[in-house]
Amino acid sequence: MGKSLLKQATAAIRSIQRFGWSLHDLKKLGDSERWITSKRTARNTMYNIKGCVRWIQQEYGLSWIKDIRPSHVQAYIDDKVKTGQWTSAYQIKRFITDVKRLGYGIKQQYGYTRCLVPSQGFSLPDQLRERRIADRKQTVPYSEKKALAVIALVKKNHTSDRYGVVWRGLECVNLVGLRVSELTHIQVRDLLPSQNAIHIRGKAVHAKGGKIRTAIAFTAPADYIAGLKAWCLERGLRPTDRVFPRSTRTFERWERRARRAIEKHMRQPGQSIHGLRGSYYNSARQAGIPDQDIARSMGHEREAIGTSYRLHQPRIF
Incomplete structure (x- = not known):
């Protein structure tokens, strides 16, 4: 019967690994894009391919x-998306x-000459991105009680x-109104205790529509950022x-587990970790902060975007 399918796939990936080769040397072999020159890239590729082949x-x-x-x-892609294991366009593009x-x-x-990329594969990231944007417009903001719970x-x-x-990160999203992608890129030097704020820059705003800005903890204790720095x-x-x-994904996974435990698996449409930003928006609004200042702090260009976070009806949870 020969080698198992998994061993064959492993051998195939290893055959295109060229660690330490220069770009000039790779061009001599043909299309330089097909070669894997980084051990980290090889490890990630092998992980993704093994999961696919096993399935x-x-x-x-x-x-x-x-x-x-x-x-x-x-x-395989449809199964990952359907079960919720893949939720971003980036995950699909990386797998393709x-x-x-x-x-x-x-x-x-x-x-063997094989093109294994499905015909729908290249359009899937765009479809998933559009779906997430549509879901984001229906974001259900957290009430203050539920956010704390x-x-x-x-x-x-x-x-x-x-x-x-993890819990301090979720608390930071709730009190400072950051995106989770911004949260994971904050450096210690970005904490501004004198302003009780966080400077958002670089990779934190890359490809997320945000702006290099100062995110202010309007309703947090006056020493919140100082405590974070300590x-x-x-x-x-x-x-x-x-x-x-x-x-x-770590923050999203733990937030989702806690939310489902509280709601007894009764998930509200549009509810996600992004709802913690809604909690920040509503708390600041109740404190009398102008919508323009809140929108700027949250990284939105237009004041009207902040209204999608508004908690129109009081909720127990």
């Missing part, structure tokens, strides 16, 4: 790498790139988090270290 082997019982078709890859690499590897290792539950249950990075110093962080060194 295909389990679902279709294939034994040979040459039998994999774009329709099998498409079914890895599938292209697998096709290169199959040709390099076994001599979610953060408290994460703090109680995430006992392996020694320094409380917490960073206790952990021995340097000025250029990240305050919340966790992935976006």
Whole structure:
């Protein structure tokens, strides 16, 4: 029967690894884009391809790498999106790139010319992005009570988090109104205790529509940012270290678990971690802060965008 499907895929990916090769040397081999020159890229590609191959082997019982078709890859992508494991266009685009690499590897290792990218693959990221934008417009903001309950539950249950990075991160989203992608890129030097604010810049606003700005904790205690900076110093962080060194998915996963536990698995349409920004907006608004200042602090160009976060009806939770 020959090698297993997984071993064949592993051999295919390894055949296009060229660590330490210069771009000039790779051009001699042909299309330089098909070669993997970074160990980190190789590790991530191998991880994604192994997950796909395992799923295909389990679902279709294939034994040979040459039998994999774009329709099998498409079914794998659909399963990931349907089950909620993939929620961003970036995840799909990265996987499609890895599938292209697998096709290169199959040709390099076994001599079979294979294009495994499904015909719908290139349009899927755009479709998912449009769907997320539509969902974002229907964001259900957290009430202040529910926001505090979610953060408290994460703090109680995430006992392996020694320094409380996750619950403090969610608290920061709630009190400063950051996007989660911005949260994960904040550096210690960006904390401004004198203004009780955080400077948002660089990768924190890249491709997110946000602006380099100062996000102000309008309704937080006056020493909130000072306490956050002291917490960073206790952990021995340097000025250029990240305050919340966790992935976006980590924060989203723990927020989702806490929310579902509170709601007893009755998820409200449009409810997500983005609702914590809505809690920030409503708290600042109730404190008498002008909508223009709140929108600027949240990274919105137009004041009207902030109205999508407005809590129109009082909720117990």
